[in-house]
Amino acid sequence: MSGNIDRRGFIRSLFGITGALPVAQQMAEAKGQTSFYWCNFKTGQVGFPTGLFVPEERPGSLMKLVAAAALIDEGLTHANETYECTGTYNVGKEAVHCQNAHGKIDIVQAIGRSCNIYFAQATKRLTTRAFLAKAAQLGLDKPCAGRHSGAFPVKPAESSSLHYVLGLAPDFKPNALQLMRLAALVAIAPGAKLPVLHSAENLDLLEQEKPMISPLSAESHRVLSAGMRLSATEGTARKLDVDDQLKIAAKTGTTPHGNKFQSYVIGYFPVDKPAHAFALYAPSGTSQDSAVPKAKEFLFSTTWP
Numbered sequence: 001m002s003g004n005i006d007r008r009g010f011i012r013s014l015f016g017i018t019g020a021l022p023v024a025q026q027m028a029e030a031k032g033q034t035s036f037y038w039c040n041f042k043t044g045q046v047g048f049p050t051g052l053f054v055p056e057e058r059p060g061s062l063m064k065l066v067a068a069a070a071l072i073d074e075g076l077t078h079a080n081e082t083y084e085c086t087g088t089y090n091v092g093k094e095a096v097h098c099q100n101a102h103g104k105i106d107i108v109q110a111i112g113r114s115c116n117i118y119f120a121q122a123t124k125r126l127t128t129r130a131f132l133a134k135a136a137q138l139g140l141d142k143p144c145a146g147r148h149s150g151a152f153p154v155k156p157a158e159s160s161s162l163h164y165v166l167g168l169a170p171d172f173k174p175n176a177l178q179l180m181r182l183a184a185l186v187a188i189a190p191g192a193k194l195p196v197l198h199s200a201e202n203l204d205l206l207e208q209e210k211p212m213i214s215p216l217s218a219e220s221h222r223v224l225s226a227g228m229r230l231s232a233t234e235g236t237a238r239k240l241d242v243d244d245q246l247k248i249a250a251k252t253g254t255t256p257h258g259n260k261f262q263s264y265v266i267g268y269f270p271v272d273k274p275a276h277a278f279a280l281y282a283p284s285g286t287s288q289d290s291a292v293p294k295a296k297e298f299l300f301s302t303t304w305p
């Protein structure tokens, strides 16, 4: 296949978007469907191959990235500290589960394998306030590419940070573009600047949008990058790029939705010289069954510069 994702005509034809539908109709039709976004974080350009609708849902385990950054940068853990995952762990009256027992696990492994029990134990000392402060530094309370922030708790409903760490709190629903920007902020060097993200079609950015600076320390940047790389090579996103062609770093998130699931995968690539970030939201199915295979389709339907 020839072509370059930065050529708008190409991407439109590739994904079958004719541009003929009114925006409101496009958005109505996209609701309840898979949403995929990508950005080039040198130019700030954002692509909307599935349309302009932007979901705001609970982010699930994507928030382990925020928790890990807070844990490292607040000095509450270090990369060599391990916790034991036996598959079930009780926090007060609530039981936290992992599908398989992960055994003795450190923070990089816990990100890569998305270990709920590592994070339930490690974040006992992490306050909701400290978690949300890191989330704000990572842009989860700020507009992105002309879209207002999704719900961000001003007066958090829950005192324990656990449901925020696991991305299950009902008052914290960042939009999918903010989650894509989170991946971009992990990708760039600590202290580096990310340009204002914007769509090529639509330049009506919200006034308050400013370039963002990576808030990570050298160590939290190292831990989050390594965890996301492990996720894409051996962990929960390992089926995204089995031959490692794009050299992706990724994080998955699955949340219950009624008696079903909805899921996310976010990431960036190539790991050694990051240039693009992406986010895929699947309105039904777990990340393994739905978000990861769907993201794989989009990522491999074009050539990336």
Ligand SMILES: [Zn+2]
Residues within 6 Å of the ligand: 085, 086, 087, 098, 100, 101, 102, 103, 114, 115, 116, 117, 118
């Ligand atoms: Zn576990």
